[in-house]
Amino acid sequence: MSDPGKPPRSAFWDFTLSIYGREGVSPALIALQDRLGVDVNFLLACLYAANRGTRLAGADFARLEDAAAPLRKNLIHPLRQVRRWLKEQSAIAKESADPIRRAVLAQEIESEGLQQRAMEARLALADGAADPALAAGNVARYLAWSKVAPAAADRGGLALVLAQAFGERAETAGSRLEAAIAEARKPN
Numbered sequence: 001m002s003d004p005g006k007p008p009r010s011a012f013w014d015f016t017l018s019i020y021g022r023e024g025v026s027p028a029l030i031a032l033q034d035r036l037g038v039d040v041n042f043l044l045a046c047l048y049a050a051n052r053g054t055r056l057a058g059a060d061f062a063r064l065e066d067a068a069a070p071l072r073k074n075l076i077h078p079l080r081q082v083r084r085w086l087k088e089q090s091a092i093a094k095e096s097a098d099p100i101r102r103a104v105l106a107q108e109i110e111s112e113g114l115q116q117r118a119m120e121a122r123l124a125l126a127d128g129a130a131d132p133a134l135a136a137g138n139v140a141r142y143l144a145w146s147k148v149a150p151a152a153a154d155r156g157g158l159a160l161v162l163a164q165a166f167g168e169r170a171e172t173a174g175s176r177l178e179a180a181i182a183e184a185r186k187p188n
Contacts, residue, residue: 012120013113015048022164028157036148039068041115043158045123046142047165050135053128060123061145067118076115079108132166133176140180155181 020026029040045064049056086092086101139158143150150158159174166173 010113010117010120012045012048012116012123015051016044016116019044019047019161019165024160025164028160032150032154032157036150036154038143038146038148039072041068041112041119042142042146043139043161044116045119046138047135047162049123049125050132050138051130051165052125053131053134054123054126055134056138057141058145061142063122064119067122068115071111071115071118075111076108079104079111083108130166132162132168132173133180135162135166136173136176136180137183139177140184143181144184150181 020029029043032038032043033040042061042064046056049060083101083104086097086104089097139162155174155177156170159170159177162168162173162177163170
């Protein structure tokens with residue numbers, strides 16, 4: 001029996017936890033979030049879908065955005081703002097603020113999991129094989145859909161995440177990503 005205080009298991013969340021702690025992934029995703037304003041859960045959804053052999057496109061991202069936007073606006077971003085304020089503020093002693101900041105971080109992480117479960121409910125996944133080229137394409141289409149043009153450093157971070165998620169060399173992932181970005185920019 002599941003714990004009534006815990007949300008149900010999620011294959012998407014399990015996938016995220018399996019790659020998030022890999023070398024360089026967390027800092028790369030957070031940097032992409034901060035520099036480009038991308039939603040880390042969308043990048044992870046691109047990888048998760050490709051891990052299941054699923055191609056994502058604009059209509060998929062729109063459905064996912066419908067599920068994610070209310071949680072991001074009303075829950076995740078406010079918690080993130082409070083957590084960051086607690087880390088940077090000088091009104092409260094650090095030793096007093098840190099336990100609160102850690103508690104807010106735990107709630108922020110749980111909220112990210114809620115967002116992923118809401119997104120997962122709207123994903124129509126295939127039952128195919130993991131495909132790193134498909135992952136690069138999903139990421140490139142998400143960037144194009146969200147009107148984000150990543151700079152060279154950002155593309156390097158994306159390549160690192162792709163490489164870690166699919167167990168390949170960063171150079172290989174980077175080449176795939178560059179080709180996918182060029183393809184995603186072509187007019188339909």
